[in-house]
Structures are given as structure tokens and as C-alpha cells.
Amino acid sequence: MRPAVRVAAAALAVVTSVHAFMWLAMREEVTAPGISDRLASMSFAPYGRDANPDKGEPTTEAQIRADVDAVAPYTKAVRTYASTGGLEHVARLAGEDGLKVTVGAWLDEDEARNEREITNAVEAAKKNSNVVGIVVGNESILRAERTPEQLIETIRRVKRETNVPVTTGETWDVWLAHPELVSAVDYIAAHMLPYWEGVTPQQVVDHTIAIYDRLRATYPGKRIVIAEFGWPSQGYNRDDAVPGELEQGQIIRNFVARADALGIDYNIIEAFDAPWKSFEGSVGQYWGLLDANRELKFPLSGPLTPSTYTATAAIALLLGIAFSLPVFRFARLTMTQALVMMGAASLVGAWIATVADHWITHYIVGGNVVTFIASIVLLVPLVVVMLYRVEELATIAFGHAPRRLLRNDGAKGDVMPARTPKVSIHIPAYKEPPEMLKLTLDSVARLNWPNFECLVIINNTPDPAFWEPIEAYCEQLGERFKFINLPKIEGFKAGALRVAMEKTAPDAEIIGVIDADYMVDPNWLRDLVPTFEDPTVGIVQAPQDHRDANKSLMHEAMNTEYAGFFDIGMVQRNEHDAIVVHGTMCLIRRAAMVEAGDWSSDTICEDTDLGLSIVERGWKSHYTNTRYGWGLLPDDFASFKKQRHRWAYGGMQIVKKHWHRMLPNGGTRLTPAQRREFGIGWVSWLGSESVGALVAILSLAWVPFVLGFGIAVPQRILTVPILFCFGIYVLHFCALYRLRVATTPVRMIGAAIAAMAVQFTVAKAVYDGFRYKDLAFARTAKGSWLAGAARAFPALPETVIGVGLMLAAIGLRMTNWHAVVEVDLFAFALAIQSLPFLAAALIGWLEGSSLNALETWASLRARALALLPGRAAQQTARVTVEKVTP
Known part of the structure; x- marks a missing residue:
């Protein structure tokens, strides 16, 4: 066994063990009182997973009967919200399983439908002895679809036509604000959903009981039912309210135990997850105790643990091992180098496993399917590039020194070789x-x-x-x-x-x-x-290399940016005989x-x-x-961009001409290592820059929908990789420049700005590569007779996009009223994505500024030194010594 293989095997064992330990260590387990008896009541919407009642789709008796059978083991009663569209059959079918029913009559602005709702609800109460109440309207006052007077009139009508208790469902604050409504109903049906109030999970039950006590103190002697209580199992936080599978199970079980002990009547919202409720924010689909497949989401007794955690961990470990296998191809390898690369591979494996888990455990429907898949497709090249950069960083920082690099160590002297072709x-x-x-x-x-x-x-x-x-x-x-x-x-x-x-x-x-x-x-x-x-x-x-780097600040930045390619990338590619000529x-x-x-x-x-x-x-x-x-x-920033566009557009032409030769049976003598270097090199340069610019523009286009229409921002599993890849980019750039490029920290920052400033240019070249077969060769202006002539601002498109992204980030952050983590992450991602565009704007502005002249900085430095006591004399003395020292 080669030494490198032994090192890789040992590193894989270490990384996999650490990876497994981390999954075990992060596995959550919480406890809560068990529910020995069935729940008092559940909100009941018997629609199939793919149904959408908001579009008028009715349910069927078969669906209702199956759903009644699904909830009967867990509840004594159900509450409906409407009595049309097939729901008029719920009372009869629930009675077959011995369930009591609180019938709902939905009220909105459709008066014809309202009449049918009331008629069917009253009819259900008359024909089915298991009907224990009628709820006329649901949050009609909260939604301003009914005035209190209108609602009271309807309630009184229903009370006249039936012998069961009649009420309406409203949030607890509406009941406090309308004592006249309390007088009209037989009991208070109060909705208490602490998630929407931003209550932390640890305080939810106490908060709910406190509100119940407040209602009881305000309306002594009036029967009070907590007609809606629940917690979402997925979705974004709202202030301190954090949804989650474990949080839902713990909160529901704690609440039921407290409610039973205090003799509080309650109804849990809701029986089933509702995939069609994507309009109710990120949590609308996840209030069910049973998922859309009618499986209980958490056990009613015993410890609570994430249901898919073990499977996700196993997939992550397997993927981490699979992505680590390419490390075994290295002919020379150090332990630290292998550990870093395999650690990154395991991290990518964990991310992919988490994405797969998200896909399985979330209801990604409608346009969200396209958005989610498109986001993953766009993120894959960024993740590939991230792994490539980690590999390069690990190899340079912790690996062996290059072997194939031709070095001039001065040993040749002035000796001429024997043969001079x-x-x-x-x-x-x-x-x-x-x-x-x-x-x-x-x-x-x-x-x-x-x-x-x-x-x-x-x-x-x-x-x-x-x-x-x-x-x-x-x-x-x-x-x-x-x-x-x-x-x-x-x-x-x-x-x-x-x-x-x-x-x-x-x-x-x-x-x-x-x-x-x-x-x-x-x-x-x-x-x-x-x-x-x-x-x-x-x-x-x-x-x-270049002899005019001291021409201006911008020229120094460009020169140092070029040096990174020649001192870092080319040296490493040379190790695999895959240099870019x-x-x-x-x-x-x-x-x-x-x-x-x-x-x-x-x-x-x-x-x-x-x-x-x-x-x-x-x-x-x-x-x-x-x-x-x-x-x-290049004479100026416009010429710098023109040159980079030519290189990138030419690169696209080369990809189209040579890509099939990168395949294993491509008909060339390229080695697997050469194919890999050329292939990933194209993805790293052309792919990551173009995808990065495309993601930034798409993100910017998404912002108006978020701010104007309340559309949800992307999930954190889609934004965190952007932030992480940027972090790796910064680490890769700074570390390798310090290790390989002879420059100063200030020039390194300038190089980073110059490199980012041409992201949009490279992206445009890639786009042009698909759009145009042949573009004319564009000469890069160097030593031009027109140097210094007036020119148009060279970064107008980048400035518009960059400023737009930064303003969007600020706007999202300032309007994030409920401190949603995903919103802040998305805003941060927008700010990060704006940097390449703002870098172009900065260089474009700098080019026409006096700050671009190195003489300006020398003058400013001299003035600063002159203001410091004693420093001017020291500086004069130092210059004098330098002049006389041979």
C-alpha cells in the first residue's frame, strides 16, 4: 500500500468518526408528560394531500371516512370550519366512530354561500346527536369580513333554529375588545396561538393559561373554550417563537397535561398538515398533529426525538465517505491536508443529506418546486468550486512542496548549455x-x-x-x-x-x-x-508580469490580481501537467x-x-x-474588463470545442488528473462567476415579491451555502496570497477588489458564449496614445445592480419586524452578493479620482507624519540614512 493511501485511509477513519460523533452529539431528545387518554378535540379538515379547498375543490365521503378513522384513536371530538363542499357529511360519518363534532359555518363576503353554510350547519345539528355545538364564522371580525353587529345577528338567528350551544371563533384579544359579542354567544371560543405572538416555546403553555385566566377574570361565570391551540412543526421563527418537530410535540403534550389538570376545554389545531396552506406564511402547512400522509408526527408518550434524524445522519456519513474517496488519488499526501479535504467533503455530505431531508419533510408544492430545484441546481457549481478551493488551500498550506515547478535557483550562472537549438x-x-x-x-x-x-x-x-x-x-x-x-x-x-x-x-x-x-x-x-x-x-x-504597476492604485490592484493566478493556480495545475497556456x-x-x-x-x-x-x-x-x-x-478599467471578457468568452469557445475530449473516452491522451483539472478549472472560473452573478440578479428580482407581496424568502439551507462559499473564498484568497504571492496586505485587498470587480464581466462573457458563435477580437489598450483622455464611467451596470442589492439587503433588514432568521440570512446574502458589483463601482469611481494617484497617498502619508510630534524629524533622519547607505 502506498504511503499516501495509508494516510488517506487513516484520515478517512478519523474524519468519519468525528463526523458520526458530531451527529450523535447534536441529536436532541426532550421529555414531556404523556397523553394517556385521547385529546379533547382536534380541528378537522378532511382533504387529501393534493387537494386545495381554497380553489373550491370539495371533499368526498370516502376521504372523510378515512380521515375520521385516522384521528379516532387520538381524539374524542373534531371541529370543522365549514358546512359546504362535502363537509356537511362530517357529523354523520364522525358519529360512526363515536366522535363528537363542533360544526362550523364559514362566513365571508359571499352571502349566497353564507346562507348555505348556516342552513347545513343547523341541519347537521338537528340530524346528528353527536353535534355538541355550532361555531358561526371563524375570525370574521379579525379579518374585517363581518362587523360585531352583523355577526351577533347571525348568531342569534342560529340560536333560534337549534338547541345546541352556539358561538363564534375569534382570537382572544377580539373577545376582550367586544363584550357585546360575549353576551351574544353561549360560550367563548377563544383562539390562542402563541406562535403568532412571538412567544418562546418554553413560555407557550404558561402564556396560554395566563390568557385563559384573564378571560375568565374579565367574564366571570362564562364558559370558556380554548378553541384553537397549537404549534407548527416546521417553518420560520417569528420573534422568539421557533417552530420545530420537537417543539410541537413538547408544547402540545405539556399543554394537554395542564389543561386536563385544570379542567380546561380545548381544541388542538389541527388534525392534519395542510399542504395547500402555503399562503399562511412559512408555517401554514405544518400545524397538524398528523402529517399529510396521516402519520402521527410525534409520539404521545415517551421521549421526543427527531423522526428522520438517524436516516439523515446515515446518509450524511455515507456521502461524506463517498466525497472523500477522490483524496485517495493523491500520489503525495500529508495527514493535515487529507483531514482538511475530507472534512470539507463530510460537510458537503451533511448539507446534501439535510437538503434531502428538507425535501422529504416539507411540502414543496407549486412554484416552490421550481424555485427549490433551480436553487439547488445553481448551488451545485458553487459547492463544487468550494471543494476545489478547499483542496487547493489544503494542498498549498499543508501539503508537500511542488515537484514539477521549474525553478531558477541561480546555479546555472552564465553557463550556456551544450546544445542551443x-x-x-x-x-x-x-x-x-x-x-x-x-x-x-x-x-x-x-x-x-x-x-x-x-x-x-x-x-x-x-x-x-x-x-x-x-x-x-x-x-x-x-x-x-x-x-x-x-x-x-x-x-x-x-x-x-x-x-x-x-x-x-x-x-x-x-x-x-x-x-x-x-x-x-x-x-x-x-x-x-x-x-x-x-x-x-x-x-x-x-x-x-508588468512593469507599470506603480502607475496608479488601480494598476497595483490589477497587477496583484494577475499575480495570484500565476503564483497560485498555475503552480498547482502544473503539478498535474494541466497548465493554461x-x-x-x-x-x-x-x-x-x-x-x-x-x-x-x-x-x-x-x-x-x-x-x-x-x-x-x-x-x-x-x-x-x-x-x-x-x-x-491595461490602460484603464474598461480595458481591464475588455481583456477579461475576451479571456472568458474565448474560454467558453474552448469549452464548446474541447468538452467532449474531457470525457473518459474522449479520444485524447489526457490523463484523469488532467481532465479533472481542466474540467473543474472551467467550472471554477466560468461556472462559479456566472452562477454567482446569476444568483445575485435572481435574488434581487425576488426581493420586490418579498417586500411587496409577503412572499417567503428562501430557506436557510439555500442561503447558508452562499454565505459559506463566500467565507471559503475569502479564506482561500487571503491564505494563499499570503503563502504564495509576494505582496502586502493592502495590495492583497486591492487584488481581491479587482478580482471581484470582473465577476459580472465574466458572467456576461459566458452568456455571450451561448448567444454568439464568434465575436471579433478586441485589443486591450496598453500604452495607448489616448491614455488619460476622458472616458465614460466604466461600471454603470455593475453599479446599478450592486446598489440595488445593497439597498434590498438594508430594506429587508429594516422591515424584518419579527426578527425572522431566514430574512436576516437572505439580507446578509444579498449584501455579500452585492460586493463584486460594488467592487466594480468602486474601481470605476477610483479611476477618475485623485485618490487613484500614488502621489496622493504619499502626500497624505507625509502630512500625517508631519502632524505627529517628533515623527517628521525621525522620517527626515531615516531618509538621510537611506541615501548615504551603500
């Missing part, structure tokens, strides 16, 4: 400033390599001011430098490079590609070309290029496309993070 350096240029390109050619001329040529390919640049100075400069530099002018060439940069290949010297073995703005280190070829002595090597890639500072074996079909114009990222095609044919690639070239950063 010819290198043909290609520099494509499209409307590039001549003075900038001359600096690039000067650096090439200084290369410490005896055997090279340099081809400068000017393409689609008709203005002689751009190319005539370069043609003359190539003649001046000598025969090694060849000038090629292509006034009209198809295929963008790739088309120009194909012509360059035709003009390349026959004896050139290596093709080097650099951008027109790059100044290269004299030892670039001397240090890296010897890697090709291994005949299987097809590509050697050096990182990009970028068309500058790149050396390619000519034979590999010919085999791969030369530069292709199928995509606008011809460099990455060619690199992947070469690797697919089995050629090896190598990477060094030593800087051998320094170019120019």
Missing part, C-alpha cells in the same frame, strides 16, 4: 504604439542566446504611423529581426501567427511567443530552452505545434486553445513562476 520568437502586433514595441525589440536583442530569430508581424494595421517606424527599426537591429506586414489578414492574432509559422526559419525547433508590450529578461531562453532536451516536452510557460512568455516545440494543427482561429484565445490541443496529444508542459518578462497593464 534555434528559437524563432514571434511578436504579433495590432495597432500597437511604436515606441512601446521598440522597447520589446530592444529586450529581445539583448537575449543571452546565440541561436534565435525574431519575427515581428504587424496585422490589420493600415496606418503607416504604426508600422513604418517598426520596419525601419527591425532593419536597424539586424538580420535576426524580420518584419512582416499583413495589411489585411483573416483570423485575428491566430491568422498573423500562422503566417509567421510559414516564414519561420526551417531549422527553428522552438517557437517563442511574446506580446508586443513585453520586455524580456536576457536569460529567458538560456534558462528555459534546455527543458526541451526531454523529447516529450511540448510547452514551457513563464508567467506574465497564455500567448506570451511561452515556448512551444515546433513539432508539437505542427502535430496539433498550428494556431487556430476557432477561438479568440488561440494560445490556450493550441496549448490544450498539444497536451491532448500527449506532450508534456512545464511551468516556472520565475519572472522573465514584463509587459504593460
Whole structure:
């Protein structure tokens, strides 16, 4: 057994044991008095799981009879709320099982129906001896569908037509407010639902008994029935009121024990869960003692434990183990590295098991089905990316050092290798400033390599001011430098490079590609070309870097953001021979290029496309993070976005061109590790950014429905992953920058802002990748003659969305009158989702501000030091010492 396998096995045993222990430790168990006898009464709505009486759907005698049989073992009586739509048969059928019935007559603004309700209720009382009362109307005054005078008149009419007690159902505060109503009824039917009052579960029973005592003291001698009492088993909290399966069981059992001991008449709401009651907030469907399948939701005696907890825990453990298995593929592994990755896998397993449990135990109906499934589909890429980032973090922070990275440790000195194959350096240029390109050619001329040529390919640049100075400069530099002018060439940069290949010297073995703005280190070829002595090597890639980072604060942020890719992502991908080839500072074996079909114009990222095609044919690639070239950063934020859009859009073209080759039988020589790196790399970059932006926009679109129409916010199992993934992103970014990138904390923050600022740009590029087959190549402005000219604000869409998200978050938080946890979580998620958009707005504003100039900060720092006693003299002394110290 390999050492790495032993480490993985030990780590899996540890993580699984801890995971299991946590599930055991978090398993709740509560106690409450048992219910030895049947309940006094239950609210009874005999409708099937898929029925919707609010749409006028009637029930049937068969359904009523089955539901009476279901509740008969648990209650002595039932209360109905209507006497039409089939409910007029309840009294007769309940009598067959010996149940007493309190008949309801529903009253609303439909007077014709009201008449039928009253007639049927009176008729049921006359024909069935088990009818013990009639409740005329239900919260009619509370809903303002009846005035007290109207309701009293109806009650008196029913009393005249029947011999059973007659009342109406209202909340306890309505009874206190209307003593005239009390005088009209035979008894008070008070609804007491402490959930809607925000009462904590521990105080519910005491609170209810206190209200009962208050009614009794206010109306001495009047019979009082708690006509509705209950607690929801699922849903969102309301202030301190927290629904839950255990809370429901404990509260109901405690209440029944107290009510029986005090001789209080009561009715529990309700017999069955009602899936159609999605309009009653998040808890409307979950008041039943029996679920929609007519199964008792909690035992009436003994300890109370979550009914699905054991199954959920078992699924979570199995999924955690399954998601941990990929760790066994690592050839090198440390214990800490394995523990971190398997811990994250177990966490994802627990989340998926919880989602499955939520789906089973909740009534997700109607449009909620689409919303729930769509949310899960959108969250899956984010979770995959989260696991990938945890893996990268664990590998870099706790794993072994990279093995395949080409390093320049200075041991080579000035020694030239024994063999110096010819290198043909290609520099494509499209409307590039001549003075900038001359600096690039000067650096090439200084290369410490005896055997090279340099081809400068000017393409689609008709203005002689751009190319005539370069043609003359190539003649001046000598025969090694060849000038090629292509006034009209198809295929963008790739088309120009194909012509360059035709003009390349026959004896050139290596093709080097650099951008027109790059100044290269004299030892670039001397240090890296010897890697090709291994005949299987097809590509050697050096990182990009920039020489104008000190141009502004924004440029520093951009430069540091680029550095993260080259010092973190590329180094790790190189370990699996799966680097992303970028068309500058790149050396390619000519034979590999010919085999791969030369530069292709199928995509606008011809460099990455060619690199992947070469690797697919089995050629090896190598990477060094030593800087051998320094170019120019985009002139402005608009150019930065344009460049990122080109990369992402080209990435989408590459995905469409190469995705089938990532499959196990894709017809390439890619290893499983390479397929995984390329596949997850696409998901991590293109998928997570586009999904993140889409989720943010959809969340923003959802807010008006929440604020304006009272639609429920997403469940916490859908919002917590967003927050968690963001936390992992922040941890991943900060930790890896500190470990791998030579920068300061302030520049790291700038890089984070720059990285977030192009999320919407990447998302738009992905959208464009589906919408458009081919977009024109867009040159990134660098060293432009127009630098500093007035430009439009470059982040208007991002600003609108970002401000909208933040205002929505603030609005939700400020209108969360009942401190609903899900609302606060959703608001927090909106605020988090606004950050990438606000980052773009911040950079767009900074670009036109004097704060973007580094001189401004230097001046502010000097002024701050001058205000501190004694610091100005110390600063002057320090500068003096630095000037005289050799």
C-alpha cells in the first residue's frame, strides 16, 4: 500500500468518526408528560394531500371516512370550519366512530354561500346527536369580513333554529375588545396561538393559561373554550417563537397535561398538515398533529426525538465517505491536508443529506418546486468550486512542496548549455504604439542566446504611423529581426501567427511567443530552452508580469490580481501537467505545434486553445513562476474588463470545442488528473462567476415579491451555502496570497477588489458564449496614445445592480419586524452578493479620482507624519540614512 493511501485511509477513519460523533452529539431528545387518554378535540379538515379547498375543490365521503378513522384513536371530538363542499357529511360519518363534532359555518363576503353554510350547519345539528355545538364564522371580525353587529345577528338567528350551544371563533384579544359579542354567544371560543405572538416555546403553555385566566377574570361565570391551540412543526421563527418537530410535540403534550389538570376545554389545531396552506406564511402547512400522509408526527408518550434524524445522519456519513474517496488519488499526501479535504467533503455530505431531508419533510408544492430545484441546481457549481478551493488551500498550506515547478535557483550562472537549438520568437502586433514595441525589440536583442530569430508581424494595421517606424527599426537591429506586414489578414492574432509559422526559419525547433508590450529578461531562453532536451516536452510557460504597476492604485490592484493566478493556480495545475497556456512568455516545440494543427482561429484565445490541443496529444508542459518578462497593464478599467471578457468568452469557445475530449473516452491522451483539472478549472472560473452573478440578479428580482407581496424568502439551507462559499473564498484568497504571492496586505485587498470587480464581466462573457458563435477580437489598450483622455464611467451596470442589492439587503433588514432568521440570512446574502458589483463601482469611481494617484497617498502619508510630534524629524533622519547607505 502506498504511503499516501495509508494516510488517506487513516484520515478517512478519523474524519468519519468525528463526523458520526458530531451527529450523535447534536441529536436532541426532550421529555414531556404523556397523553394517556385521547385529546379533547382536534380541528378537522378532511382533504387529501393534493387537494386545495381554497380553489373550491370539495371533499368526498370516502376521504372523510378515512380521515375520521385516522384521528379516532387520538381524539374524542373534531371541529370543522365549514358546512359546504362535502363537509356537511362530517357529523354523520364522525358519529360512526363515536366522535363528537363542533360544526362550523364559514362566513365571508359571499352571502349566497353564507346562507348555505348556516342552513347545513343547523341541519347537521338537528340530524346528528353527536353535534355538541355550532361555531358561526371563524375570525370574521379579525379579518374585517363581518362587523360585531352583523355577526351577533347571525348568531342569534342560529340560536333560534337549534338547541345546541352556539358561538363564534375569534382570537382572544377580539373577545376582550367586544363584550357585546360575549353576551351574544353561549360560550367563548377563544383562539390562542402563541406562535403568532412571538412567544418562546418554553413560555407557550404558561402564556396560554395566563390568557385563559384573564378571560375568565374579565367574564366571570362564562364558559370558556380554548378553541384553537397549537404549534407548527416546521417553518420560520417569528420573534422568539421557533417552530420545530420537537417543539410541537413538547408544547402540545405539556399543554394537554395542564389543561386536563385544570379542567380546561380545548381544541388542538389541527388534525392534519395542510399542504395547500402555503399562503399562511412559512408555517401554514405544518400545524397538524398528523402529517399529510396521516402519520402521527410525534409520539404521545415517551421521549421526543427527531423522526428522520438517524436516516439523515446515515446518509450524511455515507456521502461524506463517498466525497472523500477522490483524496485517495493523491500520489503525495500529508495527514493535515487529507483531514482538511475530507472534512470539507463530510460537510458537503451533511448539507446534501439535510437538503434531502428538507425535501422529504416539507411540502414543496407549486412554484416552490421550481424555485427549490433551480436553487439547488445553481448551488451545485458553487459547492463544487468550494471543494476545489478547499483542496487547493489544503494542498498549498499543508501539503508537500511542488515537484514539477521549474525553478531558477541561480546555479546555472552564465553557463550556456551544450546544445542551443534555434528559437524563432514571434511578436504579433495590432495597432500597437511604436515606441512601446521598440522597447520589446530592444529586450529581445539583448537575449543571452546565440541561436534565435525574431519575427515581428504587424496585422490589420493600415496606418503607416504604426508600422513604418517598426520596419525601419527591425532593419536597424539586424538580420535576426524580420518584419512582416499583413495589411489585411483573416483570423485575428491566430491568422498573423500562422503566417509567421510559414516564414519561420526551417531549422527553428522552438517557437517563442511574446506580446508586443513585453520586455524580456536576457536569460529567458538560456534558462528555459534546455527543458526541451526531454523529447516529450511540448510547452514551457513563464508567467506574465508588468512593469507599470506603480502607475496608479488601480494598476497595483490589477497587477496583484494577475499575480495570484500565476503564483497560485498555475503552480498547482502544473503539478498535474494541466497548465493554461497564455500567448506570451511561452515556448512551444515546433513539432508539437505542427502535430496539433498550428494556431487556430476557432477561438479568440488561440494560445490556450493550441496549448490544450498539444497536451491532448500527449506532450508534456512545464511551468516556472520565475519572472522573465514584463509587459504593460491595461490602460484603464474598461480595458481591464475588455481583456477579461475576451479571456472568458474565448474560454467558453474552448469549452464548446474541447468538452467532449474531457470525457473518459474522449479520444485524447489526457490523463484523469488532467481532465479533472481542466474540467473543474472551467467550472471554477466560468461556472462559479456566472452562477454567482446569476444568483445575485435572481435574488434581487425576488426581493420586490418579498417586500411587496409577503412572499417567503428562501430557506436557510439555500442561503447558508452562499454565505459559506463566500467565507471559503475569502479564506482561500487571503491564505494563499499570503503563502504564495509576494505582496502586502493592502495590495492583497486591492487584488481581491479587482478580482471581484470582473465577476459580472465574466458572467456576461459566458452568456455571450451561448448567444454568439464568434465575436471579433478586441485589443486591450496598453500604452495607448489616448491614455488619460476622458472616458465614460466604466461600471454603470455593475453599479446599478450592486446598489440595488445593497439597498434590498438594508430594506429587508429594516422591515424584518419579527426578527425572522431566514430574512436576516437572505439580507446578509444579498449584501455579500452585492460586493463584486460594488467592487466594480468602486474601481470605476477610483479611476477618475485623485485618490487613484500614488502621489496622493504619499502626500497624505507625509502630512500625517508631519502632524505627529517628533515623527517628521525621525522620517527626515531615516531618509538621510537611506541615501548615504551603500
